[in-house]
Amino acid sequence: MEQKPTVSFEKLLQAVAFGNTEDDVLTSLAGRLAIMExxxxxxxxQKIRPLSGGYSLKDLAHNIIQSLDPDNPVEAASRRLSENNKQQDSAATVWQKEYYDRIIRNPEELYNIEHYIERHHEYVTAASSLSDDKRRDATVTLLRAQIIQHAVKPLYDPELRALLTEIKKKNEVVIDIISADKVIEAGFSPEALERAKGMVQSFEQFIQAHKDEITALQVLYSKPYKQRLTFEAVKELANAIEKPPYLWNESQLWNAYAALEKSKVKGASGRRILTDLVSLVRFAMHQDNELIPFPERVSANFSAWVEAASRRLGKNDKRQDATSTGFTPEQMNWLEMIRDHIAANLSIEPDDFEYAPFAQEGGLGKVHQLFGDKLNAIIEELNETLAT
Incomplete structure (x- = not known):
């Protein structure tokens, strides 16, 4: 997804505002917007939506990715107009063969695209001397540019760009109260250890005191889980610990535990993500003996699931290009993307396949094609298994 890793978020926004619509730039920007969300x-x-025309960050990222999709509504409208010229009495299709591969999202969208073509008489006249294929390609190129412009239009607003930059910087601020201290031999200074101890004790007291009030803690304290833990519930917990008087985040808490129990803490030098808070709570509750980054836990559960699933697959279900897992390489690629999504979001739903990174690989239509009527069962199994 990230095509411009060395370019700052602010520079990407500025480049788009100045008219840069290169695929690499837009893909990188969409990826960072999705992460920010x-x-x-x-x-x-609530601050973003009034400036963006009502769009959320997820909407903005999705619109950009969809505008880069080669099977966007431009192609459908061009095909429809071409067919109408040949068959005036035939209704052209605006759907792909598979019922789940939706090209035109709504009638209004198709109407706007078709009428855009009809209004540009000068373009049609200039293109009339070209062959049918070249004329169609030129029309698609023009309309694709228009759809991209529509997707990035909210980012032309300097107030929105400034707000997004401010929010990103605010969310990236990590106050490391431990590693800044002078290291004595291979450990931390006595002052740093004392602060780490105080933070850990306060955190464990917090989760004990609020286990009946905060949804994420209610779920994590119930064994077996009475309901599935959601990303929204974890975000609620994160918001609670970030407020005064605590002012904690995942990185601070992880470093505090690393300072006190180094042998039991993995990934101390890595970058934390929101779902790592689940691992922190489990460790603080003494449900887990080790503090392991949440994506590593998900990855281990995924490997076990693949092994179990491959044993269940009968000989009739295996294809000639299947690997030792019983899944084809392409299926494994999609399963790994699903694994990574669950690691960052705790679960996956069918609608998620319409967003990055799935949309770039074919979206909901492609995953249906690969897994057929087993898709829903696979999604349910992965949601139940990977985040436990």
């Missing part, structure tokens, strides 16, 4: 607070979302 995971840490977005409700009050920040």
């Amino acid at each position: 995971h840490h977005l607070k409700p009050e920040d979302d």
